[in-house]
Amino acid sequence: MIPSHTKQNNRLSKRVQAIKPSGIRRFFDLASKMDNIISLGVGEPDFVTPWHTREASISSLERGFTAYSANAGLMELRQEISYYMEERFSVQYDPETEVLVTVGASEGIDIGMRAILDEGDEVIVVEPSFVSYAPLVEMAGGVPVSVGTSIEHDFKVTASAIEEAITDKTKAIMLCFPNNPTGSTLNREELNELVNVIEKHDLIVFSDEIYAELTYDHKHVSFAALPGMKNRTILIQGFSKAFAMTGWRLGFVLAPPDLLAAMLKIHQYSLMCAPTMAQFGALEALRQGLDEVERMKQSYKQRRNFVVKSFAEIGLTCHRPEGAFYAFPSIEKTGLTSEAFAEKLLMEERVAVVPGSVFGQGGEGHIRCSYATSMDHLEQAIERIDALLQRLK
Template identity: 60%
Template sequence: MALKTSYLANHVRTLKPSGIRRFFDATAGMTGVISLGVGEPDFVTPWNVREAAIQSLEDGYTSYTANAGIPALREEIANYMNDYFCVSYKPESEIIVTVGASEAIDIALRAILNPGEEVLVVEPCFVSYAPLVTMAGGVPVTVQASAENQFKIHPEQLERAVTDRTKAIMICSPNNPTGAMLSREEMLRIAAFAKAHDLLILSDEIYAELVYDDIYTSFAALEGMRERTILVSGFSKDLAMTGWRLGFVCAPEEITQGMLKIHQYAIMCASTMAQHAGLEGLKNGRKDVNEMRKSYRQRRNYIVESLNEMGLSCHRPEGAFYTFPSIRSTGLSSEDFAHRLLENEKVVVVPGNAFGESGEGYVRCSYATSMAQLQEAMTRMRRFIAQL
């Protein structure tokens, strides 16, 4: 009997590979490469956090935890959200510790979406958002932010995209890849839109601690928004814990308990060792977070000035650790620019179109690398631009 043409589900077979990972495969085996591509801190996880994980192993904490996470960690997350973002959650029923923020987004979408329901996805955005909507049975509807508006979305754009099938809006602020951050006033306008259309907001706040020139506001802290916000965050960016794969999600109890069902069957629980490390980070990691933020601010100022000086127009990001300069003045596409820069000067940047169609004409440059590496990368990029 002949085999089927493909055993893969249609929605999986048609998914495009990650634009970030696909590009980085090209760097395999190359030497002397400076990467401004990976969204990962160049810092090592603080020692006291690593030590807490080691101590948990020595103390024999090697079994499963509660599905939702260690109670002490959930309590500390609740304290953290209340102390720093002025929003209150019940640790016993409204917080789940997840395997990174990525799992939190995945189970949130699977918990809220019926087949065919739509999610407004604000672009440019992280590469996983639209695929995760698709894999949850939903339909991603992209709403494109523009450089003219500093890559911030306006309610009028959302109004043009909303339908009677729309269930939620996905927003990341500060944004990956642009570094743009919504002001409180801009958030209030989006919140009013969400209320008017009875929509949820899935708010990716993983970069909330990496804000440089303003005060961060959480969507859940806005009046009337706690009950319609799914707040996703984690430990990867501010505590340099990317490899630990530890995140969390806070939401109203009905939604969180629905997410917990999926988490129970698919994951069981986050790593026990990582949870003990995260607990220490929340309790005693404030000094390290502040030091890292100070360093990122210095690097941001340097790279933005350098990019603008070489003719690559670049807005000043308010948060995260990315710049999103325009490369349109070179006459190259985002893909061509990134590939030629890699081939000629061994500098890695990510083509802007990896983050959606509105990213074409831009590249993402991460400044989560040392100042010495940044300075050398800018020298090479300046030379590359001069040769075009």
């Protein structure tokens, strides 16, 4: 007789069984059961979506716009996205053939991977990186190949490091800048250094630029804006972070017509379209919400400056993040692993952070701290982290 647990396992895909659950969730689950928690773990704005955006969505419901939109999204929204990307980031996309509205930016990455990968194709994933990249490669049948970065180089990837990882199976590279979890980004000169390698090896570039608007010290440069790169780039963007619309689950993908058509095919069968009422909200956000984006950005920048300065004062090395809303200080001096330190900090001081190890190569020895929370909470969190450090001396 076959044991019942074996039968249960046979019901599941081996590919899915091999993927580990998100390392972030364990700490969130622990924190949710505890009192007096200050969370620096959640990667979302502490701002509520501006009222005029919410009102536009409510109005669309009141006017009866409750049916499916076109699979690729409302044409009016795609046109506005095209205009927005040209005005803000100097990239031109045809709203009819090169713009797809997705259920969050994450869906864009997922269907992009499934559109281009055959079994065994390799995708270079620059790490530390958002936790979903490697699993999405694996679920599409590909093989993630990690290329690590380090605090010594401000977590910036180099062309030589990418080239060393390339094999005859390499199909694409996954970039994220500004980066989650490090806050590091790449300027035009640094991006141009990658171009020759990408052209030489005929790679497709996934460029996750969801934090593009939250770039503090210089203007964000889109990878697709570099000479010759638009035709190689699947550009991932969305409304969650800069527009404070995480729960709306609305993103968009920009890509050459052949790649976008393949992604649209998957999107049609798996999701049909993004929620119509959310699309009307996004349309309003693009038309009338950019001043609020700037105000939120300036608030994050103020908090960034405070957090970096405060970590230095309590003795933790922390590079200066140039974008997003994360700090990634080193806790190596404590002698603890990032997971052990994060668990100790949660249990003893009631501060929730994310261990750097969950973000891949180069993440160990660090913790991710989101500063998308109030200054009062940030001040208290720094005091509590310092209290733990004093006990660990």
